[in-house]
Amino acid sequence: MATLAQAIRLALHYGETHLGVTDVFGQDVGPPLGGVFTCSQGLKTAWNTPLDERGIVGTALGIAYAGGKPVAEIQFCDYIYNCIDLLKLCGNAHWSSAGEYHVPLVLMTPVGAGIHGSMYHSHSFESIASHIQGWTIVMPSNAKDAYGLLLSAIADPNPVLFMAPKGLMRAKGDELIPGEPADERQLHQMIDAPVGDRSHWQPDWPPVEDYRVPFGQARTVRAGRDLTVVSYGRQLVQCAAVALDLAADGIDAEVLDLRTIYPWDEAAVFASVRKTGRLLVVNEDTEITNFGEHVLRRVTDACFYDLLAPPQLLAGLDVPGVGLAWGYEKHSVPQPDTIAAAMRALAALRA
Amino acid sequence: MATLAQAIRLALHYGETHLGVTDVFGQDVGPPLGGVFTCSQGLKTAWNTPLDERGIVGTALGIAYAGGKPVAEIQFCDYIYNCIDLLKLCGNAHWSSAGEYHVPLVLMTPVGAGIHGSMYHSHSFESIASHIQGWTIVMPSNAKDAYGLLLSAIADPNPVLFMAPKGLMRAKGDELIPGEPADERQLHQMIDAPVGDRSHWQPDWPPVEDYRVPFGQARTVRAGRDLTVVSYGRQLVQCAAVALDLAADGIDAEVLDLRTIYPWDEAAVFASVRKTGRLLVVNEDTEITNFGEHVLRRVTDACFYDLLAPPQLLAGLDVPGVGLAWGYEKHSVPQPDTIAAAMRALAALRA
Amino acid sequence: MQPTLPVHNRSDDTVLTPTFVPGPSDARWMPPALDAALQVRLHDLMVKARATEEMLIRMMRTGHGYFWIGGPGEEAYGAALGLLVHKGHGPAYDYLHLHYRSSAVVLAMGSEPIDLLRQMRSTVTDPYSKGRNFVNHFAIKPWNVVPVTPTIETQYLMAPGTALMQRRHGGIGCSIVTGGDAGSAEGDFYSAMNWSTRPGSELPVLMLVAQNGYGISTEASTVQNTPHLHQRADGFRIRNARVDGNDPIASWHALVEAMDYVRHERKPFVLQVNCSRLYGHSSSSGANRHDEPDCVQLYEKRLVDDGLATQTELKLVWDKWNSLLSDALKVVVAEPMPGKEHVLQHVWYRGPAGN
Amino acid sequence: MQPTLPVHNRSDDTVLTPTFVPGPSDARWMPPALDAALQVRLHDLMVKARATEEMLIRMMRTGHGYFWIGGPGEEAYGAALGLLVHKGHGPAYDYLHLHYRSSAVVLAMGSEPIDLLRQMRSTVTDPYSKGRNFVNHFAIKPWNVVPVTPTIETQYLMAPGTALMQRRHGGIGCSIVTGGDAGSAEGDFYSAMNWSTRPGSELPVLMLVAQNGYGISTEASTVQNTPHLHQRADGFRIRNARVDGNDPIASWHALVEAMDYVRHERKPFVLQVNCSRLYGHSSSSGANRHDEPDCVQLYEKRLVDDGLATQTELKLVWDKWNSLLSDALKVVVAEPMPGKEHVLQHVWYRGPAGN
Numbered sequence A, B: 001m002a003t004l005a006q007a008i009r010l011a012l013h014y015g016e017t018h019l020g021v022t023d024v025f026g027q028d029v030g031p032p033l034g035g036v037f038t039c040s041q042g043l044k045t046a047w048n049t050p051l052d053e054r055g056i057v058g059t060a061l062g063i064a065y066a067g068g069k070p071v072a073e074i075q076f077c078d079y080i081y082n083c084i085d086l087l088k089l090c091g092n093a094h095w096s097s098a099g100e101y102h103v104p105l106v107l108m109t110p111v112g113a114g115i116h117g118s119m120y121h122s123h124s125f126e127s128i129a130s131h132i133q134g135w136t137i138v139m140p141s142n143a144k145d146a147y148g149l150l151l152s153a154i155a156d157p158n159p160v161l162f163m164a165p166k167g168l169m170r171a172k173g174d175e176l177i178p179g180e181p182a183d184e185r186q187l188h189q190m191i192d193a194p195v196g197d198r199s200h201w202q203p204d205w206p207p208v209e210d211y212r213v214p215f216g217q218a219r220t221v222r223a224g225r226d227l228t229v230v231s232y233g234r235q236l237v238q239c240a241a242v243a244l245d246l247a248a249d250g251i252d253a254e255v256l257d258l259r260t261i262y263p264w265d266e267a268a269v270f271a272s273v274r275k276t277g278r279l280l281v282v283n284e285d286t287e288i289t290n291f292g293e294h295v296l297r298r299v300t301d302a303c304f305y306d307l308l309a310p311p312q313l314l315a316g317l318d319v320p321g322v323g324l325a326w327g328y329e330k331h332s333v334p335q336p337d338t339i340a341a342a343m344r345a346l347a348a349l350r351a
Numbered sequence C, D: 001m002q003p004t005l006p007v008h009n010r011s012d013d014t015v016l017t018p019t020f021v022p023g024p025s026d027a028r029w030m031p032p033a034l035d036a037a038l039q040v041r042l043h044d045l046m047v048k049a050r051a052t053e054e055m056l057i058r059m060m061r062t063g064h065g066y067f068w069i070g071g072p073g074e075e076a077y078g079a080a081l082g083l084l085v086h087k088g089h090g091p092a093y094d095y096l097h098l099h100y101r102s103s104a105v106v107l108a109m110g111s112e113p114i115d116l117l118r119q120m121r122s123t124v125t126d127p128y129s130k131g132r133n134f135v136n137h138f139a140i141k142p143w144n145v146v147p148v149t150p151t152i153e154t155q156y157l158m159a160p161g162t163a164l165m166q167r168r169h170g171g172i173g174c175s176i177v178t179g180g181d182a183g184s185a186e187g188d189f190y191s192a193m194n195w196s197t198r199p200g201s202e203l204p205v206l207m208l209v210a211q212n213g214y215g216i217s218t219e220a221s222t223v224q225n226t227p228h229l230h231q232r233a234d235g236f237r238i239r240n241a242r243v244d245g246n247d248p249i250a251s252w253h254a255l256v257e258a259m260d261y262v263r264h265e266r267k268p269f270v271l272q273v274n275c276s277r278l279y280g281h282s283s284s285s286g287a288n289r290h291d292e293p294d295c296v297q298l299y300e301k302r303l304v305d306d307g308l309a310t311q312t313e314l315k316l317v318w319d320k321w322n323s324l325l326s327d328a329l330k331v332v333v334a335e336p337m338p339g340k341e342h343v344l345q346h347v348w349y350r351g352p353a354g355n
């Protein structure tokens, strides 16, 4: 099966060849490297930019204005914070111009902890992103969703932020992308650049097909009766694993993968909470003014009288960064044991 | 009584003369203008910078590192969004350097709507600000608190964000600042720069005294039994006025002015909610991933079984901006009528 | 092609007044020759812009708008620029990344003054922003005028993006970006120069800096060490020059030459236009008339001196625009204002992809 | 005072190798003379830095650290810079705004290699970040080394702030900022030049750009049109030069002259140092040895050729540092790692105000 990084690459290739992508660009995105996570190896429209995030976002906006379809990358979301004004401009141009212009661009950026990345390769960005208007914000938790969400992002005429969980970049999917060769060694030989000199290398693209994950649709990863767990990205994978473990102890959790963080699938979450009466939102962004708190508010508004216990958020500790030593990361970013503890505690709470 | 803008000016003067302020600076902060809201007129350490927000924040950080005490201004918070990375660096330097350095700086910026400011003079910033670690975040709702919070900010050895509600800049207080002349015309003659040529003008500072509003202490603006209203800044003023009106209809609201947005006075809010069973948080930042949702989460955690109704947030509509025409502002930013409606609805909700 | 305008020599402190060099021959477009008729037309367009701005200020004073910011003092180079734009939609044509003092540019391109009055009054008929943005914040897609950003200097970051599409498209379309002198202190000004000079990917960007000496209350020369901002381009080896932006003829020639270079060499050019800020920064500072050179007055004197117009003819131009503006105001004040139903329009675009 | 180093002439493409000019006489501080003893000392410090970096890479390979990034290839100018720093606390002394390839600078200033090993292993004893940050992210308050920022180029924005305090304080302290060539594409590089040249408030900032030809995988020359980044300072009329940063003697002289200017004229200077990136970008790209000029090897040959050292003596230097480093590693691996109790330390400073 394709890894998440390979899925992104396949989606970009499909975008270039079928959906009008004109430019895939960012720091180290073009040859020879093809992206720090190899996501843009071998693409015909990939190019390297100056080391200037503001220039990257500004150029993407210009390309979009002039009829192109840019997919720009910020190398790590940790380096996006000097561009928030520009993200706002991308998101408000349609409204401020009274519909005259719109902004068909995709911004990709790797997010989250889990790779011993220290303070500046561990940031989460969904909380601030969801506070910016006009953007659709997605985060896949597996390769096939990455492919399908990225195609939807490319096809959308509005700005879309595609956040890829760093910690899952090398994780293999468990479902084939339509058109993906069944043998993963074959895929590797076809599309992974060789080690060493790549100047004459050309990828041999498999005939991947159109496959979209629609925006705003959560996926029920596991059905359950006792509590609802809402997550996305790397934490979703952890939550699903923990839920499986806890099932053995008789705690039957329903796990939803939000996939689209904004606009999110309120209907699916409300329906699940109405059934279970208990909600735990798990993400790894820091906990003060966290997107999960928005989910909690909407659930409290809509399902207050169905709640059997206070809805909970398990998120990153409010510290200035994820420290490099494992002791820091372990104690500031949700881990399987803290997720399990939160699920147990919530299941045990009586109304 | 001093206006909020005059109170800021008096506090900066006190800071220059008694608390070691070395630099008050920003765009148009120095002579001749003394700030777009006159907050820095006549100050001996005020100077004009290039039109470069990143340079302003970076320079402030450098001054703080080198033993100075900078009070820097971003002319409107609407123009702070290209500096979020720098705000993060200010807030994480102490932690990342393992306590070796700390960052004694104050950043002032006017916030909020209410002055027909259109899309880029109407932003609120507390939601994103509270998501950045290491900062204390304050917002006064009256002149005396502005004075007292700003002195606390200046005296604090950590970065403090002082947000001044644009719509209240000319609002007069109803309590004298210690040392303020009782006659406001006299104050005007002493410290307001004349219209026209100011090159020879010198302020005649009144002997204002040390007065601090401690961080993290809310103020009960109005005691009440039926519901708790938590707000700050311009919306607090609106909430207090509405509460007075509703009292005539038998709705007895307790109104808390948070004053410090982070770290906020959980104890006071919890105590009030435990008494009233109902909570309404009002601010004018946009509603998705809004700081008020954090307050709601903490209250739900701590007071779930005391709640008689789902805790509510009344905030700005999730639109790309506050439009200039009054119809936009009226229908996207909380107004007295929407606040009153929210309070009535909450008071009427049965558990 | 031989470049006709020398790279600015940093030790040469004189203001550049280039002599006219015929524009490039291009199958699709050529700059009009600056004959007598065009000199008169330039005047007409300058008055169109000035009269409109003065109406906007009157509207602000009489409660027909909350806030004014605009371009009085920038009509001379603005009108010339508006006429020289290769106007149309898509990368074959010029893109305009304008700042909030560019009324003369869009009015010379053919915009109707009434639309500026609409934006001033924030009516729902305002075609640029539906009453959402301050006046002079344009967005005109058929002419590639991209939305004017309220954030200073961010427009410079976008120009390399449109120019990249133009470079690929071929032809003579270029990306024109304007901004103020104080605003050039933002790093974005330099980013634009850097992105426009990537080796092998040089971009057709014409960067204008309107040097009026101020940013709000701050004298630009007190916070930036340069009498001549265009020289900042020296560090990027970008051709640059400056011109008396109060002189429409000099501006015309300088623009023709700069554009000629940008269009055909497909490389950037930085042109500083020295101009006045005739009514101060905005209505926040009173919008009172300042004692600075007035490009319209100066040009009227010259037209009369050169025998190209009489005082009476000039007055007729003013009367024409003023009466058109009064009529326009009557229309505009009767138009509806946005209401609740408009707030959530245009958050998302739901039409077809592509731009 | 007559400046001794001419403003770089943009058409002069040769590498600058300034001749030595005696440093300024200053009551408090003078650059040491570059006599034979100092030449040998420079070698010692270069080896100190190289051996430390090679130990860090070994630690990464053997599981004693997650990630390596550092300065092999930047020892020659780094050691010279470290010796030339006017070292101390507060605005009377130099401030250092370093980037993540500055191990040679702080080691030449007197830092202990063991502390870099501690940061590499993320022990709780790491004095720079308590195991929070990547290696080579220093913070040394007694010597005015401000925290190395993980965000590229932001250090340039802070240097005018420390330099402003130094300007006010008087004396010869200056602010030294280092960064890479690719990073100079951020607008912050230009902001720093602009803020350092405010009329009447020029600032003593020495800006170094380490031109190693790459940003991660990207050849700098493919995305920025300049073989010589120091010339970007031309647009600001800032004195600038470049030097062979692989040559410690040339670097020494260039630094002495640039510092002389900055310290005494109290104005900025941009110095480009051309150097190698000997082990690639970081452990992410393998940290393998690259085939580029090695400043330590080149210098060792020169010392032998000049009769200042024998091969045996040079080997003794290596042995000294390598054995010190082995001992240090034994200490470090036994030191505790941060735990839960350390996570919330240092979020807020609770000591007295002032810095």
Ligand SMILES: Cc1ncc(C[n+]2csc(CCOP(=O)(O)OP(=O)(O)O)c2C)c(N)n1
Binding pocket: B027, B051, B053, B075, B079, C101, C150, C151, C152, C153, C179, C180, C181, C182, C183, C184, C210, C212, C214, C215, C216, C277, C281
């Ligand atoms: C990023 C940003 N910072 C600050 C402002 C507020 N502001 C609006 S206009 C202006 C001055 C601009 O001066 P200049 O660039 O010289 O243009 P001019 O107004 O003189 O034409 C300022 C500071 C803004 N709009 N955007």
Ligand SMILES: Cc1ncc(C[n+]2csc(CCOP(=O)(O)OP(=O)(O)O)c2C)c(N)n1
Binding pocket: A027, A051, A053, A075, A079, D101, D150, D151, D152, D153, D179, D180, D181, D182, D183, D184, D210, D212, D214, D215, D216, D277, D281
């Ligand atoms: C703002 C920001 N963007 C991107 C990065 C990721 N990054 C780290 S080092 C680097 C390359 C820097 O190249 P250069 O400035 O030439 O320095 P060198 O590594 O060659 O010494 C990049 C892109 C970052 N740390 N900060």
Ligand SMILES: [Mg+2]
Binding pocket: C180, C181, C182, C183, C210, C211, C212, C213, C214, C215, C216, C220
């Ligand atoms: Mg100006």
Ligand SMILES: [Mg+2]
Binding pocket: D180, D181, D182, D183, D210, D211, D212, D213, D214, D215, D216, D220
């Ligand atoms: Mg480099």
